[in-house]
Amino acid sequence: MQRKLYSWLSGLLLLLSISTSQAQKVGLVLSGGGAKGLAHVGVLKVLEKNRIPIDYIVGTSMGAIVGAMYSAGYSPEEIEKIVLSQAFQDWVANRPLTGKVYNYFETDADPAALHLGLAIDSKFKTRITPRLINDATLNYQLATMLAPAGAISDYNFDQLLVPYRAVASEVFTRKRVVQRSGSLADAVRNSMAFPLAFRPIRQTDGRYLFDGAVVDNFPTGVMNEEFKPDIMIGVNVGDVAYKQYPKDKDDQLLTGTLIFLGSNVADTLSVGRNGIFIQPDLEGYGAGDFNRAKKLVNLGETAAEAKLALMLRRIPRREDTVALQQRRRAFQEQAPRPDFKQINVQGLPAEQQEFVRRFFRRTGSSYTPSDIEEGYFTLVDNDFFSNVYPRVMYDKEKKGYVLSVDARQANNLTADLGVLLSTRSMSNFYLGGSFRYLNRYLYTVQANATVGRFYNGAHAAFRISVPGRFPLYIQPQITFNNFNYQDTGGLLGTNTETTQIQQRDLVTNIQIGISPNYRSRYIITGGAFTNRDRFANTDQLSSDASLDQSSLSGFTAALRFERNSQNRRQYATLGRRVEFGFRGVSAVENYDPGTTALDIPGRKKNHQWVRASAFIEQFFSLNKVDSVGVRTKSWGFTTDLVATTQGKFATYRSSLTASPAFLPLPDSRTLFLDRYRGTAYAAGGLHYVQALFGPVEWRTSVYAHVLVRPWEREATNPLLANRKQSISRPYLTAMTGFTYETPVGPASLQFITYDEREHRFGVFAHIGYVLFRDRSLD
8 A cells, every 4th residue: 555655645746746847948148247257158068969948038238139130040050150150250349241342432552540420410519430440341231130130039038949138228218128129139229239340320219228247237127027037047258346456466456447438247146046157267268369260169068067967957858959959940831921011211301311312223023132231231341331231121011121221410520630650761651531412413532642751642523423223423633643762662671763763643534433233343543644754765864964854645435344352452351352443544755855865856746546454363162260260361353454556655654654664562652673564464363361370471472474576675775665566574572471450550570582573572561551642544
């Protein structure tokens, strides 16, 4: 009898245990911590691998991002793949995605390091808006990545794959805001808005919300209030309060004090008596260390595995892996087709709203994702729209998505500042500014100038931008360049006076640009120009010598195709730049001999010629992911082809001066290299880039070029020009050195060899962009 009673009680207890384990609900809390929040991905991997269920998720800041992705149906492996990708590194670093960096609004690359936006209203009140952070890419990626889950759940976070909450704060009232519904991307973006990192976005009710870390960085209380789980797993990647003053490491902690004080620290006991608290060992890692993503994910796995036995003991219920994958797949398959039916614009007057809408192309009765992407990235590239935010919501009646573009603020004035410091006498100062006015079209007035010893230049333009299916602009402009080649040899280079003393050009033209997509444009240019070159015909000059002067004045017209997806203005590591051009020239040469011309007479002669050119430069990633993070390796190639029907000028030197030049390296413009000039040449180069430590890169480039029918001196009079009826031998150019991206532009130390007697070897170092305006006939 006792044995039967014992068996019956044991069976009852087993039944209750099974019933309790099946009913047991598990809540996962993910704290904020910037890049350290990538450890959450490792924790998710361990939980799924060991079939530990996740019934609810509450997250703050980076925890809100990882939690939202999981609740939206992304598996831990898919989330890991995303955070390890180059695209993720770009959008958390506020860099444009590769392929979306050069579009309709873009002008020629300038050397400005500081870009300052100014807004002047109708009452002439000025607001300074420094563009320290560009979150356009981040906003778009979140909006599109989380849009399907929002549509499936009908914007109710309880209807996601895993019920979810994101914690934000109302800074002005210091109140916690728990986000339960609405746009999932908005909820994430609100939860990570932190001063000097990511700007806050305006809500539909007009409020601004900020990072939830300000009031609740470890929201275990929200989990209990919202879901009342049976057991809680809390993962903290933020700070914890010290019981005593940390005397031994206060100096090391001091640098993070501002962030520490701005975040609500974790209470390790708030997960409850039966909860599990996971604190990854993230010593030495900061909130901005996104480039160490792989290591951070691994540290999250390590921390979760250390608590695995405890979790398995306290959470007897197991998730059916096959059922979870089926449920995840079934959830994702409910996503509506990615068709966009409508574009809404908010925050701008009616005429300006129409201007914005016209950038989005329509394919048939709807917009494709490609139409939306191109329109968005074209729009945000212009400084006039300083705070563009996209919202993607599904409309059941229209049976498609609606994109709402919030562009409440605008910069109508911008200022640019750049400084180039160099080991050669080519240091300069750059200052630019522009004014924009938007009505039916966008009108832009811009001017800039460069002042230095080697190079002086200025540019002014007026642009009318006309949006549409094929956006175009019309731009009258004037450009001035002056290059002085005296004493620019620099360290280990020649410091003697070169035979080429000065080149100056002035061009006034009108440019029409058409952009079929955001990566490329066709440009038609026509106008008048005047070039003036001053030079000597001998290397040795006396103090009373006078220089030859050759001027060329006339008209030129050109058609050019440009496509640029490179990731940097200079020293690119990814992307492609392509330029194809065709130019016609009709001009008059006026030659006035100097004292080194001997008996060569002055002359005036008409010239007409055409020029065709092709330039391709592309870099390919060879990224290798290791336990520390992503080390960047890339290789690239360059092809440069030029051919003209240009005839000879009055002298050998003036013929060489008027010819196109092959300029393979940043410092090539500062040297006048005879073997690198001719009316036709073919060149090719190979590049290798290796990230050494942090942002320091080792770069090596090797080029070879040949001149077709190069200029040579006449046998009877070496001051006159003649053509060789042949192709020159290959000339080799090589550079190896180090680059480092600084806030004021790249810093570089280069060891260079040119295939030229006077500039065989050299060392060149600089801080800032080595960029110059195109010459009149480039």
